[in-house]
Amino acid sequence: MSHKKSEKDKNVIKEYNLTYDDYASQDDGNRYELAGGKLELMSPSPSTTHQLVSSEIYEQIARSCKTDYYIFYAPIDVILSVQEVRQPDIxxxxxKRMDILTNRGIEGAPDLVAEIISPSSLKRDKIDKLTTYAHFKIPEYWIVDPNLEALEQYILTKERYKLTNIFQDHEPITSPNIACISFSMKHVMGNIPRLD
Structure with missing residues (x-):
């Protein structure tokens, strides 16, 4: 009996205990995240509204923070461990922490991550990523809901996130960790066309 693997067996993707190298070798045209050593297929391309909101938040942050912070938008690999690679929207x-930036991506905990939710990502962003980002000690996590035109701000407190504010309308968005942040959801949503 031969113990050699057939060509077919070599191409089978294992389903657990995957590493960054396994993740990085995927070239099937799909977008994945690596969650606890398992590949998670991301939903199809984000909606136009999602992309416009992401772009506008990026622009608003860049206006006041680009001299002090590197600001990234998806896709960017945030390599939290060998078995945990996420792609936050922002x-x-x-x-001062540029040592965590490499050609592979961000290798460590960013100062802030933001996710823009959609119906297909609601559970992942509000449960799974909330737990993961806290576990890897990312100090601040935003969940942006374009339908409600709201931004939920979570601050890491004793290894767990605490919902500290929900920003809507003209209320100035500020951060206890990032002093340069200064915009409102009205600034963001006011520049987004209503799409069907």
Whole structure:
């Protein structure tokens, strides 16, 4: 009996205990995240509204923070461990911490991550990523809901996130960790066309 693997067996993707190298070798045209050593297929391309909101938040943050922070938008690999690679919609890294930036992505905890929710990502963003980002000690996590035109701000407190504010309308968005942040959801949503 031969113990050699057939060509077919070599191409089978294992389903657990995957590493960054397994994740990085995927070239099937799909977008994945690596969650606890398992590949998670991301939903199809984000909606136009999602992309416009992401772009507008990026622009608003860049206006006041680009001299102090590197500001990234998806896709960017945030490599939290060998078995945990996420792609937040927006990530900020202080220029004083540029040692966590490599050609592979952000290798460590950013100062802030933001996710823009959609119906297909609701559970992942509000449960799974909330737990994961806290576990890897990301100090601040935003969940942006374009339908409610709201931004939920979570601050890491004793290894868990605490919902500290929900920003809507003209209320100025501020951060206890990132002093340069200064915009409102009205600034963001006011620049987004209503789409069917």
């Amino acid at each position: 990530a900020l890294v202080s220029q």
